[in-house]
Amino acid sequence: MTGLESHVTVQKRAYYSPPWADVSIIGVAGSSGSGKSTLAQAIVKKLNLPWVDSFYKTLTPEQSKLAFANEYDFDSPDAIDFDILVERLRDLKAGKRADIPVYSFAKHQRMEHTTSIYSPHVLVLEGIFALYDPRVLELLDMGIYCEADGDTCLSRRIVRDVRERGRDIEGVIKQWFGFVKPNFEKFVEPQRKVADLIVPRGIENRVALDMMVQFIEKKLFEKSRHHREALSQLEIACKESPLSDRVVVLDETPQLKFMNTILQDIDTCPEDFIFYFDRLASLIIEQALNNVQFKEATIVTPQGHTYSGLAPKGEVCAVLVLRGGSAFEPALRKTIPDCRTGRILIQSDFSTGEPELHYLRLPDNIQNQESVLLIDTQMASGGAALMAVQVLVDHGVPQERIVLATYSAGKIGLHRLTSVFPEITAVVCNMLDTPDERWVERRYFRC
């Protein structure tokens, strides 16, 4: 019965697939020193993608001793934690956030902290065994194999390990003949057969680099187009249904309209603008807080009388959508002085209008917070808000705990957002039929 009901709800819900749910993964393999890292880095740099290091296993104490003596075989597939790699790649492919282990080559161990990666449109997986595991191969959109002359490889490796990884030359040479070379023939070279593209001469091969970048750019453009198309399709779909009752618009009292008049007047001086925005923002936050959960609390007064009151059920944290949302910070501090505050930077691409996630810092254990206020000044088509809510949901925040608070919002954008996420609450000061371009933050921060 319950299962059936929830199934029906799922059916009704409009579906939004964030761009990162469709990541393209490109594998770059090749022998050590073949120039694959440089090539991968060149691609990443050209396309401004995130960079992730490696999936070496954490060594046991004995293995660690061997490693420091340059006797541990890093160049065997056994040194790679393919299980974690596959798991993380699958997470990323499914649009989830992935915590990537950080490996210290100087200490020969995995560091305690991890790097979270999120939202790349394209992920470059680089490593001598990038094309080795069939489970990984299955997830790749493109496999590249870098080839280089053996002497070149060895000399490159010496330079790199001595300079960047703090080894001595003897150790490097010992490793080369002990492990690298035999392993190359045994494990690395066979990957040549499964690659889509074989790049000789590594980084010097400009033609190959340009071709790859072009291929990836084409992929990115297609993805962006799909994302934008999906956004506008959602828009059409939700015009037909009524707006969610979880959209709370502030009552248009004379006071509210008066403050709006001052804020919207182009001739208002900056001092007044900031004062009245802070004042109005406080009211928006107060209203947003009416939508978080409370619990009953019996209050004992100093006289010993009791009063059945209420208390917040748990902690409320906030996430500001930069940069607009940070205009709410003074008002937020006035209402909840010790509010844990995360930040998300989402910017719309100048030419396509597609929202892109650039920066993310959320409170620890955000999924356990009683409520999360998601704050932005203006919401036009709702693309950024949609992405921001998706980020929170990906971090395990249940929809019904999210309260979006904003100064103004386009009606269609709100409609779209609440069709995709029907359990979130939105608190809006001004609902507009035709949304404005973003001007509030410009006025508030004066630049």
Next chain:
Amino acid sequence: MTDKTTSQAPPKQSVGPEYRAQNQKPSATVSVDVALENVHVLPQTPQLIALLSMIRSKTTDRADFIFYSNRIIRLLVEEGLNHLPVIEHTVTTPVGRTYNGLMFQGKICGVSIMRAGEAMEQGLRDCCRSVRIGKILIQRDEETSQPKLFYDKLPEDIADRWVLLLDPMFATGGSATMAVEVLKSRGVPEDHILFLNLIASPEGVRAFSAKFPRLRVVTSFIDQGLDEKKNGRDGQVLIHFEKD
């Protein structure tokens, strides 16, 4: 004591946003509904009830008391200002749209009934930056036990202003009644006075509103318990306000 509380039967109801089902909303004691045209009670939202709970609890320390009462006071001031007269005012927005807005007509000033009323001045300043604030000191005469005006300092042009009269606690209303009479004697029309108050007693507010039918009262909570005796159940709120 218990008998009194039960016989009063304070109104208890579930509070929360409309979209939530009744059984998903916690219930709490809410303001008594006095149904008087010139008495405006703030919407009994869960957040307001939680703020009132904070200021009523004996475990709340003074810093928290001040912080939470200020938050309620700001809401009171925002609501009070809604009762001022307005005129239409059209402006051009930064994106070149026309906005049909409004402006306030007339000048305002605050008048606090010392000492408790002074605690509300910060909240008023938070909303109206450079507002003039007058003072009235009324104390109970030891011999007659009637309220007596000891001191006042009011803006000279107060007769031309809308007055926000500030006093957080309103039990019998003796001081507030006298303060209104002082204002009227200085030429302030009764309908230009807005009385802003945190917690009031139903009997007090009924008598006050009958005596001054054109004055408007804006309060956050009307509480049965406040009638019990002078200072009543919420005496501690007064104590907090009157301590320095």
